[in-house]
Every structure is written in structure tokens, then in C-alpha cells.
Amino acid sequence: MTMPLAQDAAVMTPAPDPLGLGALLALFVVGGAVTLAWARWVRPMNLAIGFATTVAMWTLSFIAMLQPGQAAGEVLFAGAVACVLAGGFVAGRMAPGAANGLSVGLVSATVNLLVIGAFLRDEQGGGGLYRPAMYVLGLFAVSALLGLVGDAIGRARTSVRRLPAAPTLMGIVAVANILVMIVIGGLVTGYEAGLAVPDWPNSFGHNMLLYPISEMKGGIFYEHAHRLFGMLVGTTVLAFVACSWRLGGAARALSLVLLALVIVQGTLGGLRVTGNLTASMDSRDLSPSTALAIVHGMLGQVVFGVALLATFAASGVWDSVRGRAASGAIRMLPTAALAALVCQLFLGASMRHLQSTPTADAGAKIPAWALHGHVTMALVAFIVVFIAGMRCGRLTDIRPVRALGKALMHSVSLQLLLGIAALVAVLLRRGESVPWWEASSTTAHQALGAVLLASALALTALAWRASSPVTR
Numbered sequence: 001m002t003m004p005l006a007q008d009a010a011v012m013t014p015a016p017d018p019l020g021l022g023a024l025l026a027l028f029v030v031g032g033a034v035t036l037a038w039a040r041w042v043r044p045m046n047l048a049i050g051f052a053t054t055v056a057m058w059t060l061s062f063i064a065m066l067q068p069g070q071a072a073g074e075v076l077f078a079g080a081v082a083c084v085l086a087g088g089f090v091a092g093r094m095a096p097g098a099a100n101g102l103s104v105g106l107v108s109a110t111v112n113l114l115v116i117g118a119f120l121r122d123e124q125g126g127g128g129l130y131r132p133a134m135y136v137l138g139l140f141a142v143s144a145l146l147g148l149v150g151d152a153i154g155r156a157r158t159s160v161r162r163l164p165a166a167p168t169l170m171g172i173v174a175v176a177n178i179l180v181m182i183v184i185g186g187l188v189t190g191y192e193a194g195l196a197v198p199d200w201p202n203s204f205g206h207n208m209l210l211y212p213i214s215e216m217k218g219g220i221f222y223e224h225a226h227r228l229f230g231m232l233v234g235t236t237v238l239a240f241v242a243c244s245w246r247l248g249g250a251a252r253a254l255s256l257v258l259l260a261l262v263i264v265q266g267t268l269g270g271l272r273v274t275g276n277l278t279a280s281m282d283s284r285d286l287s288p289s290t291a292l293a294i295v296h297g298m299l300g301q302v303v304f305g306v307a308l309l310a311t312f313a314a315s316g317v318w319d320s321v322r323g324r325a326a327s328g329a330i331r332m333l334p335t336a337a338l339a340a341l342v343c344q345l346f347l348g349a350s351m352r353h354l355q356s357t358p359t360a361d362a363g364a365k366i367p368a369w370a371l372h373g374h375v376t377m378a379l380v381a382f383i384v385v386f387i388a389g390m391r392c393g394r395l396t397d398i399r400p401v402r403a404l405g406k407a408l409m410h411s412v413s414l415q416l417l418l419g420i421a422a423l424v425a426v427l428l429r430r431g432e433s434v435p436w437w438e439a440s441s442t443t444a445h446q447a448l449g450a451v452l453l454a455s456a457l458a459l460t461a462l463a464w465r466a467s468s469p470v471t472r
């Protein structure tokens, strides 16, 4: 199976939407403020389960839209709808008293308003306000019903299981959501679809929340889905800030840092496409930036790491490890591992974005400094990360530090193998069409790289915290 190139998919350019750039920006600001207010009003546990449900729904729908086959697609779409049922079930079974399925269903429906516009502007449209109203009412009614039914099934079970506290669960949802975002971003780069949608924050002149689903094909689908998931990440992180706010201290501070980074990351993603602040689709006004593509790719992994650290803070781990290490020696190796991974990330992102597209007779050309640097640094990073992981995994009794150490040790070995597979796939390709095995291997390598960087970042921060004295 080969993926149609972005250019193949850029078939029709619809007429520009009357809702312009200013209106869209106002929508972002007002939407953000409303989300925050609303998140403070809903019970935190309902919020966390509702967001978990919605992120799972979107992820399954994204896979279904990759057209894995008629039957698999139907099953995945059914699975996406069943997520709300599962959310209600979890609310009933695992968080009785603190959550209820109806509210979980309503949270999910509210977040899903972000994508409902894509269905409203399809060719079959028309009907004035009637059709949008029916869609929105239907969304809320079905979600509420599924949440209620799930809750009733969950409550019928006698044994009760416990979930982590709401801020921790919300942090886990944000971490999972950002990881999915990193995978989708990797596919955008992997399928060379970064410029499939020429303008930003509009998409082909449309308000991006109203861009019709029927036009999301080929490269446009990957790029536009990445943008929509970006909105979901932003909303999830806002809800995380709302949940962490009352905890104060590091949890509040880190969730705010995360929010700021997500805003910067989204803006960089847009500027990578347009090169400057313009809503124009005219190529004379646009100057896409490869340098920003590299920065955006790198910052995405840092955002993921900060989300993990903020979740540790929300769960109380950040406070509990303080002063528990006997000496400062524990922090040197993780710090070295983090530094090696950041260098490796820069070289990898440069390799990815600076390589030329293969022709029918010649493979991709990669700048020698990036290729040789990435391969050489891979060995250095492997050794340093493995040793850091092993020492932290074995030589301390601080549980999160041990767990992160072990995770690093195992994933760096797998990453070496994935790196070899990705490089072979890139060098083997001939022609412009990107084969699925190339995009999958480079994306898997990039996503595991993000897991490594995030683990190293969290490990380093916790190791410094553990070896800092407790002051009274």
C-alpha cells in the first residue's frame, strides 16, 4: 500500500470561508476561557474520565479514517462510540460517588463539539440552522444515554476498583493525548504532508473547525487531523490546569508551563506552514520554514516530557521524593543521558527534515553531518542512557526513579533496532510515493524517541529533587 502524496490530494480549493482569521483567533480565546470556567464547574473526576473517553474516541476514529478495510473501519467506528459506554462504566464501577456516567457523557459531547463542524459543512448541507441543531442535540442525547447505560452496568458489579485521584488521571490523559499527537505529527512528516494545507489557522480559507470531512483526503487528512488533535491537546491541558490549580505548588506551576508550551508549539506548527502571520493562501505571501519544522518536531517531545513531569507533580511524587537520595551522585548520569538525547533529537529532526525526496533512480539524499552525526551519537546515547537507566533502576529505593530507570534501559535498546529499521526504509525507497512501511518505521522511531526523552527529563528532574536537601 502506498500513500497518495499531499499534492495528489489537494484537489479542490473551496471558496474562502467568511469567518476570517480574527474571528477564529477570538474563538480560540473565548473557547479557552469558557473551557476553563466550565472545567472548574464540572466535578474533576467526571472531567478526567470524560476527557479520557474522548481522547480514546478520537484516536480510534483517526485509525478508522486511515481506511484499514471496510470491516475493520466499521469495528473501529463502533469502538469509538462504545468509548462513551466504557467511560460511563468506569465512572460507575471505579469512581462511584465521585463520578457519574451522565456527566461523563456530557463532558465527552462538549469536547466533541470541536469536530462536529466538520460534518456540518459537507456537500449534503443546507437546511439553515435546523441541521446543526439536530447534530448537536443528537450528539448530546446519544452521549448522555451511553454514559448513563455504562454507569448502570458498572454499578451492577459488586467489587469496586479505585482510580488515581482526578488531577493525576487528568495528567495521564494529557500525556496520552500528547503521545497520540506526536504519532500523528510523525505521520504528517513521514508522509511528507507538512504543507498539504497551505494556510493557517484557516484550512483552505475555512475556519478550521468547519473544514468539511469529505475533503480531508490523503496528505490533507494527516495535516488537518493533526491540527484538530492540536485543539484537543489544548483543551485537555486547559482541563488539567483547572484540575491541578487547587493543588498549588509544583503541580499548578508545571501545568501552567505545559499550557504555555502547548500554545507556543501550536503557533510554531502554524508558522512552519505559513512562515509569517498571514491568513493568505497565495504562495507569494507564504514562506514555509524548514528550520521551524525542526524546532516544532523537537519541542513536541519536550512538551510530552513536561506533561509527564507535571503529572508526577499532580500525583504527589514530586513532593514525596524530596531529600530521599543519600548523595548527589544519583543525578549526574540522568543529566548526561538527557543531554545526549537532546543532541540526538536535534540530529534526528535535522536528518528527517533536510533529506531530499527520492527520485525513480536515486534514494533520498541526507546531509552527511546529520546522517553521520545521528548514527555516531546513537551509540553514545545508547551507552549513556543504558547505564543511567540501569543505575537508577537498581541502585535506589525511590520507586518512581527506579521505574523510570528501568523504562529507559529497555526502551533505549528497542530504539536502536527501530532506528536501524527506519534508516534502511528511508534509504531503500525509490520514487516520490511514500510506502506505508517507511512512514510507520520512521514514526515509530520518532515516537519511542519521545518516550525516551520524556522519561529522561522526568528522571533527571526527580533525581535532582531527590538529592536536594529538605529545608524547614
Ligand code: HEM
Binding pocket: 178, 181, 182, 183, 184, 185, 186, 188, 189, 190, 192, 193, 194, 195, 200, 223, 226, 227, 230, 233, 234, 262, 265, 266, 267, 268, 269, 270, 272, 273, 293, 294, 296, 297, 298, 300, 301, 303, 349, 352, 353, 446
Ligand atoms: C500540542 C500541539 C502539537 C504537538 C505536540 C505537535 C507535535 C508534532 C510532532 C512531534 C511532529 C513531527 C515532527 C517530526 O517529524 O520531526 C509534528 C509535525 C508537524 N506539525 Fe505539529 N504538533 C502540535 C501542534 C501543531 C499545530 C497546531 C500545527 C498547525 C499547523 C502543527 C503543524 C505541524 C506540521 C505542519 C508538521 C509537519 C512538519 C513537516 O513535516 O514539515 N502542529 N508536530
